[in-house]
Amino acid sequence: MDDLxxxxxxxxxxxxxxxxxxxxxxxxxxxxxxxxxGILRFANFAHGDVMAFGTMATIFATWLxxxxxxxxxxxxxxxxxxxxxxxxxxxxxxxxxxxxxRFHRRKRSPAIMFVIASFGVMLVMxxxxxxxxxxxxxxxxxxxxxxxxxxxxxxxxxxxxxxxIKVSQGLTVAVTCIAGTLLFWFLxxxxxxxxxxxxxxxxxxxxxxxxxxxxxxxxxxxxSATLATVAGTLYGLDKSFKPYTYFHLLLPTFAAAIVGGxxxxxxxxxxxxxxxxxxxxxxxxxRKFLIYLGPEGWQPExxxxxxxxxxxxxxxxxxxxxxxxxRPTGIFRGKVI
Amino acid sequence: MSTRGxxxxxxxxxxxxxxxxxxxxxxxxxxxxLCLISSIMALGLNMQWGYAGLFNVGVMGFAxxxxxxxxxxxxxxxxxxxxxxxxxxxxxxxxxFFTVLAVILVRRxxxxxxWRMAATxxxxxxxxxxxxxxxxxAVEAIESVDPARTGFLGGLDLPVLLGWPAGGxxxxxxxxxxxxxxLGLRADYLAIATLGIAEMVIAVIKNEDWxxxxxxxxxxxxxxxxxxIGLQQSSRFQELAASLGIDIQTASTIAVKLCYAGxxxxxxxxxxxxxxxxxxxxxxxxxxxxxxxxxxxxxMGKDIKARHLEIFVLGAxxxxxxxxxxxxxxxxxxPGSYQPLRFTFLIWVMVIIGGSGNNWGAVLGGFLVxxxxxxAEPAGLWLAGHLLAIAGEGSTVAGYILDGAPYMRxxxxxxxxxxxxxxxxxxxxxxQPRRPA
Numbered sequence: 001m002d003d004l005x006x007x008x009x010x011x012x013x014x015x016x017x018x019x020x021x022x023x024x025x026x027x028x029x030x031x032x033x034x035x036x037x038g039i040l041r042f043a044n045f046a047h048g049d050v051m052a053f054g055t056m057a058t059i060f061a062t063w064l065x066x067x068x069x070x071x072x073x074x075x076x077x078x079x080x081x082x083x084x085x086x087x088x089x090x091x092x093x094x095x096x097x098x099x100x101x102r103f104h105r106r107k108r109s110p111a112i113m114f115v116i117a118s119f120g121v122m123l124v125m126x127x128x129x130x131x132x133x134x135x136x137x138x139x140x141x142x143x144x145x146x147x148x149x150x151x152x153x154x155x156x157x158x159x160x161x162x163x164x165i166k167v168s169q170g171l172t173v174a175v176t177c178i179a180g181t182l183l184f185w186f187l188x189x190x191x192x193x194x195x196x197x198x199x200x201x202x203x204x205x206x207x208x209x210x211x212x213x214x215x216x217x218x219x220x221x222x223x224s225a226t227l228a229t230v231a232g233t234l235y236g237l238d239k240s241f242k243p244y245t246y247f248h249l250l251l252p253t254f255a256a257a258i259v260g261g262x263x264x265x266x267x268x269x270x271x272x273x274x275x276x277x278x279x280x281x282x283x284x285x286x287r288k289f290l291i292y293l294g295p296e297g298w299q300p301e302x303x304x305x306x307x308x309x310x311x312x313x314x315x316x317x318x319x320x321x322x323x324x325x326x327r328p329t330g331i332f333r334g335k336v337i
Numbered sequence: 338m339s340t341r342g343x344x345x346x347x348x349x350x351x352x353x354x355x356x357x358x359x360x361x362x363x364x365x366x367x368x369x370x371l372c373l374i375s376s377i378m379a380l381g382l383n384m385q386w387g388y389a390g391l392f393n394v395g396v397m398g399f400a401x402x403x404x405x406x407x408x409x410x411x412x413x414x415x416x417x418x419x420x421x422x423x424x425x426x427x428x429x430x431x432x433x434f435f436t437v438l439a440v441i442l443v444r445r446x447x448x449x450x451x452w453r454m455a456a457t458x459x460x461x462x463x464x465x466x467x468x469x470x471x472x473x474x475a476v477e478a479i480e481s482v483d484p485a486r487t488g489f490l491g492g493l494d495l496p497v498l499l500g501w502p503a504g505g506x507x508x509x510x511x512x513x514x515x516x517x518x519x520l521g522l523r524a525d526y527l528a529i530a531t532l533g534i535a536e537m538v539i540a541v542i543k544n545e546d547w548x549x550x551x552x553x554x555x556x557x558x559x560x561x562x563x564x565x566i567g568l569q570q571s572s573r574f575q576e577l578a579a580s581l582g583i584d585i586q587t588a589s590t591i592a593v594k595l596c597y598a599g600x601x602x603x604x605x606x607x608x609x610x611x612x613x614x615x616x617x618x619x620x621x622x623x624x625x626x627x628x629x630x631x632x633x634x635x636x637m638g639k640d641i642k643a644r645h646l647e648i649f650v651l652g653a654x655x656x657x658x659x660x661x662x663x664x665x666x667x668x669x670x671x672p673g674s675y676q677p678l679r680f681t682f683l684i685w686v687m688v689i690i691g692g693s694g695n696n697w698g699a700v701l702g703g704f705l706v707x708x709x710x711x712x713a714e715p716a717g718l719w720l721a722g723h724l725l726a727i728a729g730e731g732s733t734v735a736g737y738i739l740d741g742a743p744y745m746r747x748x749x750x751x752x753x754x755x756x757x758x759x760x761x762x763x764x765x766x767x768x769q770p771r772r773p774a
Contacts, residue, residue, distance in 0.1 A: 043525035045394075103759055112392060112524050116689065117758055119682055123751025126678070131741035131748065247677075251536055254529045302473065310544045317533035321518055324530065326454075328522055 002159070007292035009153070009161040015284055019277045021169035021238060024176035027272030028231035029249060030256035031183065031265055032224040038200035038263040039220035040101065042114035047228060047253065049125035050089055052246035054229025055236050056133045058085030059140045066142065074144035074167065082233055089225040096121050097221055105217070129243045139240040141168060168237040179230055180269060183223065187265065192219050200263060248313065252279070255316035259323050261330030270331060279315045282306045342697045342766050349704045356712070363587065366594035368711050373601035374663050376703030379687040380608055380696060381655030387694035387768065388616065389648040390628040392528040395515070397680035398535030399653045401672070402511055403504030403660025405542055405549055408492065408670040410500035411559045415491035418479045418547075422490075425475035429468060436464030479547040489550040497559040501604070501661045508657025509650045511538065516649045521642050535681065542672045549672065556669040562596035565589040597666055604662065605700070608655060612696045624648060625694075678747060683710060686754050692764030701766055706750070713746035720745075 029051065036044045044050075061081035071077045100117050147170045150162030187193040192215070198206040199216045207213065232246060239245070256275045260267025285303035294300070307315065323330060353372075357365035378396060385391040419426075439460045447453040480488045511534065519530035542549045549555070568574045568589040578588035615621050627634040627641055635641050664670050683706060691702020721742040757764060 043529060045528075100755055100759070112390070113758070113762075115392070115525055115528060116685070117755065119685055120751045120754035120758065123678075123682060123686075123754065124748050125751075127744045127746070127748030127751060130744035134740050135744075248536075251529075251533055254532070258526070258529065308544060311540055314537050314540050317537050320530065320533055324518055324522060324526060328526070 003292045005157070006159050006161045007289050009157075009159050009163050010289050010292065013161065013163045015277075015280050017163070017165055017169060019273075019280045021166075021172040021234075022280065023273035023276030024172045025231050025235045025238070025272075026249075026252055026256050026276050027269040028176055028179060028227050028234070029253040030260065030268035030272045031180075032227035032231065033253055034257045034260070034263055034265060034268040035196075035220050035227070036224045037257065038265075039196060039216060040105075040114065042111045042118065043254065043262075044224075045115060045118045045250065046096075046122040046125060047224070048247045048250040049122050049129065049243075050093060050225060051228040051232035051235075051249065052129045052241075052243045053092055053125050054085045054089030054225065055232035055241055055246070056085075056129050056243075057088035058082050058229065058233045059133065059138060059236070059241060061085060062140050071142065073142075075171070076141045076143045076167065076237055078140055078233055078237055079171070082230065085233060086226050086229045089229040090222055092125070093221040093225040094218065097217065126243070126247065133241075133243070135243060137240045137242050138236075141237045143167065166238070168234065172234045172238060175230060175234060179227065183227075183265065186223075192216070196220065251313055251320075252276075252316040255320045255323075259319060259330055261332035264330070264332045267330055267332035275316055275319055278319055279312050282315050283309045283312055339766070339769070342701070345701050345765055346697075346704075349701065349708070352708060356708075363590050363594065366591060366598060368708060370594060370597050370601060370666055371663075371711070372704040372707045373598065373605055374659050374666065375684070375687060375707040376700040377601075377605055377608060377659035377662070378656050378684050379691060379699040379703040380605075380612060381652045381657075381659065382684050383652075383688050383691075383693060383696065383699035384612065384655065385649055385652035386688060387699070388621065388624045388628065389645060390524075391520075391645060391649050391652075392524050393531045393649070393652065394528045394681055394685075395531030395533075395535035395538075396656055396684045397675050397677050398531070398538035399508040399512065399656040400660030400663065400680050401535075401538050401542055401675045402507045403501075403657035403662075404664035404670050406504040406507040406657070407497060407500030407661035407664045408549075408555050408558060410493050410495050410503045411497035412492035412555060413494045415479075415482060415487045415489065418482045418487065418490050421482070422475040422478040422547075425471045425478070428471040429475060432464060432468045432471065436460065436468070439464070476547045487550075488553070489547055489555075496561070497665050498561050500665065501658050504661025504664075505654040505658040508660065509654040512650045512653030513646070516646050520645050520649065532677075532681075535677065539672060539675050542675075549670070552673055554669055554671045554673075558665065558668050558670070560668065561600060561665065562593055565593055568592055601662060601666075604658070608658075609696055609700065616696060683707075683750065686750050688764075689754055690757050690764055692766040692768060694768030695764070695766050698764050698766035698768065702764065705765075709753075710746055710750070713749060714743055717742040717745040 029047070032050075033044060033047050036042070036047070058078055058081050061084035062076075062078045065071065065077050065081055070080070072080055100121060101114060104113050104117060144167050146164055147167055148163060148165040150164045153163040154160070185193075187197055195206065195211040196216050196219060198209065199211055199213070203213075206216075232241075235246075235249070252275050256271035257268050258271070259274050260269070260271030283305065285305040287300055287302070287304045290300045290304055291298070353365050353369055356368060378400065381399075382393060382396055385393045440457055443456045443460055444453065447456060479490055482488060515530055515534045519527045543551050545551065546553070565586075566589075569585050574589070574592070575585060578585045581588065583591070616624075623634070623639055624644065626637070627639060627644055631641055687702035687706040688699055689702070690706060691700070692698025718739075721739055725739070761767075
């Protein structure tokens with residue numbers, strides 16, 4: 001019985017808890033991406049850099065608040081700095097929309113021109129973030145580090161294996177739940193949210209019913225930038241901030257959005273967890289886990305790891321390919337293919 | 338080529354000459370060499386995007402595949418590794434062969450549906466299990482052979498020039514696989530899938546040490562041109578340098594770079610001639626027709642998917658050749674140096690700025706963008722130096738400016754791309770429909 005519990009604790013510590021928090025972060029990223037896809041109908045390659053930009057602004061605000069002595073211990077200061085980051089990200093998104101995308105929208109350029117334009121936006125933001133904050137790792141979490149420490153868990157349960165839950169992980173889940181609920185409430189019940197869904201379903205019909213295109217687009221950017229900043233800040237609190245990693249989050253984010261059905265918000269959330277859990281579960285070494293579960297004295301050969309940790313990103317790619325092969329519309333029948 | 342094209346290319350040449358006179362000829366020639374390689378990559382991407390409207394964001398992956406192919410063709414085999422791991426590797430190969438065979442059989446013989454999917458999965462899992470039984474010990478054995486110097490299987494010990502077509506073939510094979518999956522879906526999906534395969538290729542190259550030596554790099558590749566040291570020792574070259582009045586070291590460096598430039602120019606010229614011929618042939622017309630209106634082309638009886646597959650593989654092969662040339666020029670294979678910014682998005686900027694659909698435009702874009710990319714760094718530092726004078730040496734602001742200067746060029750590239758898209762969507766040399774005489 002103890003062995004079973006030990007195995008469970010081990011699994012929870014290394015797969016379940018990290019998976020839930022990483023999955024929540026990916027879900028937020030993918031939501032932001034999928035909203036833009038639903039409304040503006042293009043894959044926004046600049047999304048990773050919007051995240052980096054918003055997080056960078058949050059970090060600066062965090063530093064400012066720390067200097068002023070404004071902290072909310074035991075929670076990280078970044079939490080109260082986030083609105084500043086969100087505002088900055090919204091600002092830059094609306095500015096790029098005004099300068100770049102609106103022109104192509106008016107011209108009714110094909111979707112692919114939007115994607116290329118998003119390359120340009122990506123490069124600009126990429127350079128901007130690196131110029132302003134540099135390429136180094138920045139860690140900006142303060143306040144308490146753990147909700148549950150390994151030692152506390154062991155003392156409380158008497159198990160050999162420990163379970164730790166970081167504050168950032170708890171925060172991630174809480175913030176994701178709040179943000180997700182608000183977003184779904186907005187899309188289901190608010191007037192603008194309904195207009196957005198109508199627009200996503202059928203542009204012409206929505207136009208005929210008096211939906212204002214510029215307004216819908218603006219709100220889409222607002223939501224996308226907010227979600228990107230929140231996701232980026234949570235990811236940065238959980239790991240650390242590095243512009244390079246944010247660019248590389250693009251692939252798992254795309255994978256999550258496509259797995260769920262691109263353009264479909266609920267799909268993006270599910271897709272985020274699917275990608276995160278596959279990534280972690282496939283690169284975890286199950287050796288110790290199996291030792292607990294197996295018969296006494298038995299040891300599996302090797303690490304019992306499906307893929308080396310270095311192939312973390314390959315998992316998103318494999319999921320992407322499998323989905324494209326088997327069900328290109330994703331779990332929830334996303335937009336037209 | 339139009340007069341405008343002539344003018345632009347001449348201006349490009351003048352820029353390079355100014356660099357040669359202003360900085361040094363060694364710098365100008367190294368820029369020229371990389372300009373040539375970039376143009377070839379841009380040419381490849383232009384085939385995919387400009388001729389056919391296919392969206393490839395995996396240039397980095399195809400270039401890296403070309404590089405690794407050139408490396409593996411040219412380095413000497415590590416006999417010790419083959420000796421101890423040969424049998425296991427052979428069994429691995431046999432397992433792979435039979436697994437693939439079994440999968441094909443299952444998919445041929447069974448009716449599509451849930452059962453076929455389950456059977457395929459089972460076959461793959463069994464194959465994977467058996468594979469690991471032989472493969473893991475083989476990898477361990479190979480990587481333990483003198484890890485400081487080798488630790489990988491080595492290559493074929495063939496002339497490195499043979500690596501160039503091999504690089505093209507490797508990239509083409511990967512392109513064929515990805516195209517089979519992602520072509521025919523909506524265009525952004527191809528973009529995302531190619532972005533993925535590029536990351537995947539780099540991950541494999543970085544981590545499969547038994548094959549590629551991973552991040553420990555393969556250095557000291559063969560050269561298709563003479564070595565500087567050899568030139569310096571030859572009496573005829575010494576006389577030549579003396580008669581030109583250049584010191585022997587500079588002269589040998591320049592000579593080697595010129596040799597490379599000659600080789601690269603030959604490849605570029607060859608590809609350019611072929612590409613121009615193809616673009617203006619009935620085949621090229623068909624490609625443009627498909628790009629401009631798939632439905633009507635399909636109504637004319639053109640096989641859209643097959644043509645797309647064809648051009649995607651061709652373009653990737655050209656990029657692969659360029660990747661192989663790059664590795665040859667550098668004389669080493671360094672997986673860590675493959676960054677999507679430098680290898681994918683920069684090439685895209687080249688094609689868009691040069692003029693998508695126009696081969697000369699791609700070449701010009703390759704030259705211009707690479708030139709700006711390289712020269713923006715000294716220019717940025719120069720600008721930073723002046724700003725420093727104002728901000729005061731040693732201040733925090735000064736440190737920030739100096740750290741940020743190199744990233745200025747990424748921003749500038751993005752801005753240029755956006756401006757071109759908005760104000761001159763055809764690029765510098767827009768593709769012009771050729772009217773019948």
